[in-house]
Amino acid sequence: MSRSSAFILGLAFIIGSIVVFFGGLKLGEEFLSKERSVIVKGLSQREVEADIIVLPIQFSKASNDLNALSIELESDSKKIYNFLLESGFSNDEITFMPNTINDKIGNSYNSDAQIAYRYDGSGGLTLYTDKIKLARDVMNNLSSLSKQGVIIQINNYEIEYLYTKLNDIKPLMIEEATNNAREVASKFAQDSNSSLGKIKKASQGQFSIQNRDKNTKHIKTIRVVSTIEYYLKD
Incomplete structure (x- = not known):
């Protein structure tokens, strides 16, 4: 290889090294910049x-006559149902809960001396509706059913409001x-x-x-x- 060819080759190598160096430096700066x-x-x-209220309405009754108590619970359930219909709710918004009856004499934790009524029963209905204002008004008016012998119980902690x-x-x-x-x-x-x-x-x-x-x-x-x-x- 001639001296001039070796010089050109060496010069090209130096220039290439400089380009690679500064190119690598720029890439490194861009990489570091992106990593910040x-x-x-x-x-x-x-x-x-x-937009939805879930309102459980419970009622209770006590009696010494099991058959009469069953009839009264069914009657109270229908009274509440009719009250809700008359207030503006539809059948689809009302769900019946099963009635339950407890025999206190059959409960080993009670003695005859403590019992005024042998049986106590309870039942309820659940209102699921988007008519929230109407439902809140009905809550205040349900007590009027006491004139018909219906004992209403509404526990605020059981009321649900859904969005x-x-x-x-x-x-x-x-x-x-x-x-x-x-x-x-x-x-x-x-x-x-x-x-x-x-x-x-x-x-x-x-x-x-x-x-x-x-x-x-x-x-x-x-x-x-x-x-x-x-x-x-x-």
């Missing part, structure tokens, strides 16, 4: 009114949570003298539906948190 990231959480929360339209608001809440996360990430990037890049990774949390408080169970608080990781750029 920030993880933030975005929240979306709103209050909604329940069944979550799918209708899910997309908007996810969007709100994502926008909230981006605002937080942008502020972090600004404070760190960086700019916000693309999303590296994202995960959506579970939607939670809870009572706003114990006194307003018909108002629900819906909440979702999204966790998003963004790339940071210089």
Whole structure:
């Protein structure tokens, strides 16, 4: 190989090495830049009114005559059923619970001296409806059945208020949570003298539906948190 050819070959090797070096340096900087990231959480929360109420209505009776007690329980059940129909509810919204009768003498924990009535019975109906205001009004008026000899029992802790339209608001809440996360990430990037890049990774949390408080169970608080990781750029 001539001296000039060797010089050209050596020069080409040096130039190639420089190109590879600076190219590798640039790739390394881009790689390191892409690996810089920030993880933030975005929240979306709103209050909604329940759209379904589940209202258990119970009644009780006592007697020394088993047959008479059975008849009275059936009668009380029909009185409550008719009251609900007359109040504006449909047959499809009302479910009957089975009547039960307890024989106190047959209960080894009781003695004859403690028993005024040998048998006590109970039954009930469950109202499942989207007419929440009407149901709440009916709760206040059920006591009027006492004039017909019906002893009503409603336990507030057994009343359920449901929200069944979550799918209708899910997309908007996810969007709100994502926008909230981006605002937080942008502020972090600004404070760190960086700019916000693309999303590296994202995960959506579970939607939670809870009572706003114990006194307003018909108002629900819906909440979702999204966790998003963004790339940071210089």
